Structures are given as C-alpha cells and as structure tokens.
Amino acid sequence: MTGLVIIGASYAGVQAALTARDAGYSQPITIVCDEEWLPYQRPPLSKDFLLGRISEQNLILRDETFFEGKQINLVLGQRATLLDLRARQVTLAGDNALKFEKLLIATGSRARRIAVEGADFDGIFYLRSVTDAIELKARLADAAEIVIVGGGFIGLEVAASAAKLGKKVTVVEASSRLLERAVSPVLSTFLLDTHLRAGVDVMLNETVTSFKGNDRKVSAVVLGNGASVRADLVLMGIGGVANDEIARSAGLRCTNGIVVDEHGQSETSDILAAGDCANHFNRFCESWVRLESVQNAQDQAKAAGLAIAGAPAPYESVPRFWSDQYDVKLQIVGLAGQYDRQAVRGSVDDGRFSVFYYRRGRLVAVDSINRPGEQMAARRLIAAGISPAPEQAADASFDLKSLVTAADKAGA
Amino acid sequence: MPRVRFVQQDGSEKSLEVGREVSVMLAAVRNGVPGIDGECGGCLDCATCHVYVDEEQTSSLPQPSEEELELLSAVSGERRPNSRLSCQLKVLAPLDELVVHVPARQS
Numbered sequence: 151m152t153g154l155v156i157i158g159a160s161y162a163g164v165q166a167a168l169t170a171r172d173a174g175y176s177q178p179i180t181i182v183c184d185e186e187w188l189p190y191q192r193p194p195l196s197k198d199f200l201l202g203r204i205s206e207q208n209l210i211l212r213d214e215t216f217f218e219g220k221q222i223n224l225v226l227g228q229r230a231t232l233l234d235l236r237a238r239q240v241t242l243a244g245d246n247a248l249k250f251e252k253l254l255i256a257t258g259s260r261a262r263r264i265a266v267e268g269a270d271f272d273g274i275f276y277l278r279s280v281t282d283a284i285e286l287k288a289r290l291a292d293a294a295e296i297v298i299v300g301g302g303f304i305g306l307e308v309a310a311s312a313a314k315l316g317k318k319v320t321v322v323e324a325s326s327r328l329l330e331r332a333v334s335p336v337l338s339t340f341l342l343d344t345h346l347r348a349g350v351d352v353m354l355n356e357t358v359t360s361f362k363g364n365d366r367k368v369s370a371v372v373l374g375n376g377a378s379v380r381a382d383l384v385l386m387g388i389g390g391v392a393n394d395e396i397a398r399s400a401g402l403r404c405t406n407g408i409v410v411d412e413h414g415q416s417e418t419s420d421i422l423a424a425g426d427c428a429n430h431f432n433r434f435c436e437s438w439v440r441l442e443s444v445q446n447a448q449d450q451a452k453a454a455g456l457a458i459a460g461a462p463a464p465y466e467s468v469p470r471f472w473s474d475q476y477d478v479k480l481q482i483v484g485l486a487g488q489y490d491r492q493a494v495r496g497s498v499d500d501g502r503f504s505v506f507y508y509r510r511g512r513l514v515a516v517d518s519i520n521r522p523g524e525q526m527a528a529r530r531l532i533a534a535g536i537s538p539a540p541e542q543a544a545d546a547s548f549d550l551k552s553l554v555t556a557a558d559k560a561g562a
Numbered sequence: 563m564p565r566v567r568f569v570q571q572d573g574s575e576k577s578l579e580v581g582r583e584v585s586v587m588l589a590a591v592r593n594g595v596p597g598i599d600g601e602c603g604g605c606l607d608c609a610t611c612h613v614y615v616d617e618e619q620t621s622s623l624p625q626p627s628e629e630e631l632e633l634l635s636a637v638s639g640e641r642r643p644n645s646r647l648s649c650q651l652k653v654l655a656p657l658d659e660l661v662v663h664v665p666a667r668q669s
Contacts, residue, residue, distance in 0.1 A: 168594050191603040198605070208588075216594050444601045445608070467669065472607035479629075481607055522629060526609060526636030529669070533638075551636055 153177030154458055155240055155248050157230045157396070158256035161447035162425030162454075164189045164212055166254050166414075167222045169455025179222045180248060182240070184229035187280055188213055193444060195283040196307035197474055200290065201314060209280060230257075233400035235418055252420045252458050255408060256451065257393035259426035259442055264299070264386055268361030273368035274384045277304055286385065293383035294318060297371045299358050301328040303473050305387030306341065310475035312385075313348045320351040320379050322358060322371065332471070333517050334486060336505055340498055340519060344478055353379075390442050392427045405429055407440040412464035414454030422457065424450040434468045434514070434532065435485040445470040468532045481525040484515030484532050493540040496521060504528065506543040513537040530554045564653035567661045568595045568613075580653055586662060587611040587649035597664035604649035609633040610668040611648040616661035620644050623651060623660075639665030 154170060156163045159181045167179050190209040198204040217224045225242075232241035233253070240248045261276035263269070273293075275286050286308075290296070296312045298305045301323030312319045321328075327338035328345075345352055353373070362370040362378060370378040392407040403409045403417050407429035414422040414430075425447035429440040446469060453465035471482040478501065489507035496503030504518040504525065513536070516528035527550040531538065534557050542548045563579040566586050580589040590598040590611070599610035606629050615623065626634065626646060634645050646662075653660045 172594075172596060193603050193605070208584075211591060212594070213592055216592055220594055448599060448601060470601075470608070470669075472602060472605075474605055474607070479607065521632075522606065522609075523632035523635045526633055530636060530638060554636065 152249055152251050154179045154252045154254065155250035156181040156254045156256055157183075157240065158258055158425070158427075159183035159185070159189050159224060159226070160192070160256065160258055160425070161189075161211075161444050162258070162451040163254065163256035165448045165451035166256065166422075166424055166455040166458070168220060169452045170458040171220045171222065173456050173459035173461045175455075175459040177251065180225060181222060182225045182228050182230055182242060182248065184227070185279060185281070186227045188224075188226070190280050195280060196277055196304055197311055199283055200287050200308065200311040202287075206280070206284070230396060233396050235400050235402075235421065253422070254414070254451075254454055254458070255394075255397055255416075255421070255423040255427060256425045256447075257396065257427045259390035259392050261386065262389040262391050264358065264388060266358060266360045268363055268368065271361050271363040271366050271368040273363075273382060274361065274386060276386050277308065278390075289383055290315060290317070295380050295382050296320070297322060297379050297381035297384045298387060299371070299384060300387035300389070301325075301330075301352070301354075302387055302389065303329070303332070303471075305385065306345070306475055307473060308385050308387065309345060309350050310348065313345075313350050314476070319349075320353065320381075321345065322353045322356050322373065322379070324355070324357045326355055328352070328354075332482065333480075334489075334492060334505055334507065336492070336494060336498065337480070337517050337519070340501070341475070341478070341480075344476060344501075348476055390426065392429075392440060394427050397423065397427075405438070412453065412466070413457040413462050414450055414465065415457060422454045424454045430465065432469065432485075433466065435487060436509075437487065439469070439485065441469055443469065443471050468529060470529065477520075479518075479520050479522065481518045481522065482515065483525060483529045484513075486515040486517075489514060491540055493544040495524065495544050495546055506538075506540065508537070508540060511537065513543075524550065527551050527554060564655075564657065565659040566590075566653060567659055568598075569661065569663045570597065571664065571666055577659070582653055582655070584652070585649050586613070586651040586653070586660065587647070590648060595664070597668065598648060599668050600649060602649075606630060606633060606647070606649070608669075609637055609647060612637045612639050612665050612668060613646055613648045613651075613662040614642055614665065615644045615646050615651070616663075617644050619657065619660060622657050623654065626650065637665075638669055639667050
C-alpha cells in the first residue's frame with residue numbers, strides 16, 4: 151500500500167483524512183487505530199454518557215458509510231508498533247506492515263498513571279476511551295463512596311456526574327485550588343463553591359500516598375497527611391501524556407509531544423502529526439503548546455490535511471476549551487498563561503460572569519461562566535487581535551460586539 | 563425516512579436521510595458535509611454548526627432556546643434571522659425534507 155497512512159482514528163486522524171480527500175488528495179488513505187470502535191465523541195464520556203443521557207450508539211461520530219463515501223480505508227483494532235522512516239513503513243501488531251508516501255501521526259494522549267502502593271487494585275479507574283467509560287459507568291452504578299484524584303477537567307466533570315447520581319464524592323487535589331493550570335483563582339473559587347454546594351467534599355493541597363484494599367479491591371485512599379478516605383471506586387484524573395513513543399523511537403524530535411510547524415509538519419518531510427500528540431508554536435499563546443482539546447485536534451488536522459493535499463493553509467486558531475458541570479457552563483478562549491491584569495465582567499455571585507486576562511495590555515484569554523454570548527464575542531476579539539480596555543471589559547453595559555462589528559467593517 | 567438537504571455557498575448540495583432522533587449537526591458530521599464542525603457534540607458550547615434554515619421552514623421548527631440565541635448572537639459567519647445551530651435541529655414531522663444553507667465560516 152502507498153499513499154497516506156494515518157495512525158489514530160479519533161478527531162485528528164479522521165479530520166485530516168477528510169480534509170485531505172476533500173482538498174483533492176487522490177492517493178489511497180488508510181487509517182489504523184488500536185481501538186475497535188468506530189470514531190466516537192469523547193467529551194460526553196465524563197458527562198452525559200455517565201448520566202445515561204446519551205447511548206453508546208449516539209456517541210458514534212463517523213460511520214462506515216462515511217469512510218466508504220470518502221474512499222478512506224479504516225483498519226480498526228490494530229496497533230501500530232513500529233515506524234521506520236527510511237523504509238517509509240509502519241508495522242502493526244501481528245507483523246502486518248503498511249508502506250506510505252505520507253504519514254500522519256494522530257495517536258492522541260493517554261491518562262497519566264499514579265505509581266503508589268495499591269495503584270493496581272480493582273476499582274481504580276482512568277477515563278480516556280469509550281471502553282473506560284463503559285466500565286466506569288457500570289461500576290458507578292454499584293458504588294457508594296467515590297474518590298476523585300485530581301481537580302482538573304475530567305476529575306471535576308466526573309465528580310459532578312457522580313454527585314448527580316447521588317454518590318458521596320470526595321475530590322483530592324494536590325494544588326491549592328481547582329483547575330489550577332487552566333483558570334484563574336476567581337474561577338477556581340467559584341467552581342469550589344459550586345462543588346461544595348452540590349455536596350462534594352473537596353480536599354486541596356493533598357496528595358495520595360497509597361491505596362488500601364481488601365482482596366485487591368480498593369477500599370480507601372491514603373493521603374499525605376496520614377488520613378484515609380473511604381472509597382469503593384476511585385477515578386484518577388491527574389493529567390495526560392502524549393502518545394509519542396512510536397515517533398520518538400523512529401527518531402522524530404519530540405518535546406512533550408511531536409514537534410510540528412503550523413502545517414502539522416514534523417522535522418522530517420512527509421511525516422506530520424496533529425492533535426493531543428503534537429506540540430506546536432501557537433502565536434496566540436506566544437509559546438510552544440501541546441493542547442488536549444477537540445478544537446485543537448480538528449483545526450490542526452485540517453491544516454495537516456491541506457498540507458498533505460498540496461493546498462497548505464496554516465493552523466491559526468485561538469485555543470478553545472469548555473466544560474459542563476451541574477448547570478455551570480465554563481467556556482475558555484485563549485491561554486491566560488502569565489497574565490498581568492484581569493477584569494471581571496458580570497456577577498460572580500449570580501454565577502454569570504467572564505474573566506478577561508491581559509498580558510502587556512493585550513487581551514489573551516477569556517473564561518466565561520454561563521455567558522455564552524460574551525464568550526463568542528471574546529473569541530472574535532482575540533482572533534482579530536482587538537483588546538477592549540480592561541475598564542470596558544468590566545463594564546457590563548459596554549457592547550463588546552460593537553468592537554467586533556467595527557473591525558469587520560474596517561476590514562471589509 | 564426524512565431528509566436534510568445541505569446547500570453550500572457555491573450552490574452545491576447534498577441530501578441525506580436522517581432519523582428523526584438524530585440532530586442535523588450529527589448527520590452532517592457523520593456524512594462529512596463540509597462546513598459543519600460540531601466540535602462540542604451538541605452541548606451548546608462551541609457554535610461551530612451554524613446554518614441558515616430555509617426561510618419558509620423556520621416556523622416548522624421549535625424556536626431556539628435562550629442559550630442558543632446567546633451563542634448565535636456573535637457567530638463568526640453572518641447572523642441572519644434564520645440562523646440556527648444545527649445541533650439543536652431535528653427533522654420533525656410533518657417536514658419530509660429540511661433545507662439548510664451552510665455559512666461561509668464557522669470560527
């Protein structure tokens with residue numbers, strides 16, 4: 151086989167294949183994936199899927215008809231084990247090999263594992279794939295006391311779902327506040343209050359030193375302060391790790407993910423990467439970043455697909471993230487990073503507000519709680535490089551959209 | 563089975579059979595209709611599935627929620643009175659074919 155080979159059939163892998171095909175790439179396209187499932191939606195796994203609001207069938211994002219229609223060969227349940235750059239060949243488990251002219255690595259990321267005593271006990275879960283989610287959902291049904299380790303997106307979303315299911319939930323977070331790497335202290339405090347109100351116990355500045363168990367089944371989480379918290383189910387949400395081993399062992403440059411340019415191109419010609427496994431320089435963030443989000447996976451894969459088809463257009467999206475917990479809709483645009491000024495718009499007490507972050511006078515990120523209209527306006531402001539004065543941002547009567555409209559007119 | 567017809571900016575069209583329980587966004591994504599991304603899977607977070615509903619059909623559909631209207635208020639494609647987020651649309655009886663126009667851009 152020649153043409154394009156893609157490793158990974160989640161958002162990035164499938165999007166790149168689709169974009170390349172639609173942009174006129176006429177060579178064979180083969181996607182190999184170690185999972186047995188047709189490509190599926192991941193964001194609902196921690197939320198609506200656990201709550202039984204979306205079926206396994208409705209998680210499916212692309213079906214057989216899609217792949218037939220686009221003449222994309224999808225090979226499921228086969229893990230790529232070895233990449234030989236000189237021979238232009240990917241070896242699959244079972245020793246099948248695929249030759250390629252161009253290769254896109256879209257292997258995603260995996261959950262970071264904890265390495266303490268008892269970490270292999272039954273009842274300790276990680277959430278990444280639909281298989282993880284099906285098992286977690288089944289076991290949640292019979293569990294009463296849940297401990298979530300990690301107050302990040304996945305941990306907090308599962309905490310909210312479990313609390314809604316009537317479980318006793320405790321969140322253990324190592325840092326001094328929730329979602330520390332993603333949001334500012336204002337948001338962390340708001341989310342903490344939200345979870346506390348829902349009856350979730352939150353322990354900050356606490357680490358896990360071991361697990362206790364009966365018959366190798368988890369029964370408690372032991373903390374750094376010596377205390378233990380009873381648990382018949384533990385969900386670990388302590389971050390993700392790029393699946394870049396296959397690239398690294400082939401000699402591609404990897405620094406927390408496969409290093410790529412704005413076209414998803416690695417340092418070796420015709421070898422590209424996109425999504426959670428790739429690390430790129432993002433001009434909006436003014437730094438090298440490896441992002442774990444649907445938006446990044448899809449937009450970066452579009453750029454890679456266009457480059458593969460010989461119609462390059464750079465990846466230039468402002469990063470976007472979102473999270474739904476209880477009736478709280480958190481939306482984020484941009485990465486605040488080292489911001490030097492912030493402005494709060496709306497009312498934190500009413501649970502409807504946005505936080506605007508500035509770096510050297512430039513608007514770099516906006517977090518919104520239950521303010522989708524403001525968030526949409528903020529996306530367009532940041533993408534267009536327009537910075538309202540912090541005083542304007544904080545003034546709820548100031549029309550942010552007027553700045554966007556003015557810029558549209560000036561540009562037209 | 564009911565259908566959805568997607569009309570692109572260049573006038574090209576694609577008509578798909580869609581179950582009445584499947585959203586127009588999911589039908590578009592599953593079939594690779596260009597210009598509809600549906601990043602968030604339909605939980606009203608991303609606004610990347612904006613469409614214009616055929617003007618004569620808008621009244622056959624349930625009205626948008628407040629949340630949908632808020633997202634529509636600042637979509638990057640041109641906002642029109644018949645703008646909708648296709649994740650919130652299903653082909654409800656008695657419509658047999660819903661016609662939607664895909665905007666020039668989503669984000």
